[in-house]
Amino acid sequence: MASIARCLRAARPSTLARLSQTAPATARSAWQQPATIRAFSGSSIREIRKYTREHEWIDLSADKKTGVIGISEFAAEELGDVVYVELPEEGRVVAAGDAVGAVESVKSAADINSPISATVTDVNKLLEEKPGTINQVPEDDSHGGGWICKVEVGEQGAADFEKLMDAEAYKAYVSDAGH
Template identity: 45%
Template sequence: MQSVLRQACNARPGSLLRPQLARPRVFRTPHLSRTLITKRYTVDHEAVEYDDATGLGVVYITDHAQSSLGDVVFVELPTLGQEVAKGDQIGAVESVKAASDIYTPVSGTIEEVNDALLGQPGLLNKSPEEKGWLCKIKMSEPDEMGKLLTEEAYKDTFAS
């Protein structure tokens, strides 16, 4: 209570009666950008996760594919900088049960490959989407994503 009285006593005459002008407050927010990430599938059990902000599609085999293959023992990856068209063979996967070719679900340029798979092909079994991705493609035709299967449509292809 005393501090309020002290402030009033020390104030300039008339300042208590003057209305205080409100300063406009400026709120600064970090730059927010909206990114749309779309995931689509092929009937051959490849998938691509497209980020429209970067134009990159991350290609991987589906969880269903890795479980059907069994323990993966070898992975052949595409070449960095390679131009690919939708449906081109970009690699292969060998397991204790079988071998299977990998086809690109989209067209573009191979921007990055997951070299960790060369020393640890079992990453495809442990984490096919997160750690077991195959390559990243700078997509030349993002509209191709619309021609691929949604997750529900993909699951319908083998859920009989």
């Protein structure tokens, strides 16, 4: 099977135009200003999301020990209606770039590659029954979302993570007509 990136090379111009648009800022009146929130911790508890050139994403926990893998919204849109998702086996050890599953749509089929080296600890069984969930919420890592698998991350995986694109770099990457 081809990787997601190879299946998406001929991206629709309308999709690329939408991705490059930004929402205009709106003026707020004094009563609409957000409340000031005081942080009680100096460390971030939010997971950090990064992307691959093959259109996968990973949310890495703040302690860099666990993560969630899925395909990007861009990839899901370009694939079209997803009709089948092959999930990885729990306990499987993968290196960065190894196939952890596959996705088939009405347009094409593509491998889902691991963004980092890791061990698969859980899979999204919902996708076996409802593969179209990927189209609806591809970047949702909650229960009912389109994530593919959860992983345990070691030192090599944390190092691999640092090489990936952040959201801004990924947005610039996909807005390039060749991706």
